[in-house]
Amino acid sequence: MPENTTTRIEAEVNGAPISAEVEASTLLLDFLREELLLTGAKRSCEVQVCGSCTVLVDGGPVSSCCYLAADIDGRSVVTIEGVRDEPGFEPYERAFIDHAAVQCGFCIPGMILTTKSLADEGELPRDEEGLRDALSGNVCRCTGYRAIIDAVGDIAKAVQR
Ligand code: FES
Ligand code: FES
Known part of the structure; x- marks a missing residue:
């Protein structure tokens, strides 16, 4: 039996509550762009250098290319679409x-x-x-x-x- 690697997250994205099942390895950038269709954050360097993937988590900027979607559980996320x-x-x-x-x-x-x-x-x-x-x-x-x-x-x- 393959191990279940998904986890449920409850968060606020651009002021709206969301609830989702995400893989433990899913990046926040992919979750925002592919699951929530919020494509304002962009993928470029993928190594936390360029800032094109920046979103705010609990008001502070993070590189969503290097931040796990699972880690937004219980937090507030704001993208450019939200401001x-x-x-x-x-x-x-x-x-x-x-x-x-x-x-x-x-x-x-x-x-x-x-x-x-x-x-x-x-x-x-x-x-x-x-x-x-x-x-x-x-x-x-x-x-x-x-x-x-x-x-x-x-x-x-x-x-x-
Ligand atoms: S894509 Fe460059 S910091 Fe995330
Ligand atoms: S990368 Fe083109 S305007 Fe900044």
Whole structure:
């Protein structure tokens, strides 16, 4: 008899309760994309370096490519789909548009969620060096970062007192 390796999880994803049976080895990124059809988090490096798969678990950013779906049991998960329609999202969207900070867009969900988690804690730096450091776990292959740093600087001014 093969050993049963599935486990039941009860969690909150983007504000809604979910209950699911997952394999012990299922990655959160795969669970979100394939089971819940939340495709905002992207797969790239798969080794917790690029940040394109970033989602928030209990408010903090995690690399969902290296995080087990089973470990969200009892926790709250937020993806880019969960924040884009929130009233407080407008300054994030506006800043990235104003600075033309998006090219292919692949990195942007992770950039925004990392930014949002820091802003929600009132810890988003306002100076360029601090911003570059804060976003060092989010890699962009297109923009050269200048526009992204300027956009996130605007967000820091807009959403933090
Ligand atoms: S795909 Fe997860 S950190 Fe790069
Ligand atoms: S906009 Fe293309 S990877 Fe960042």
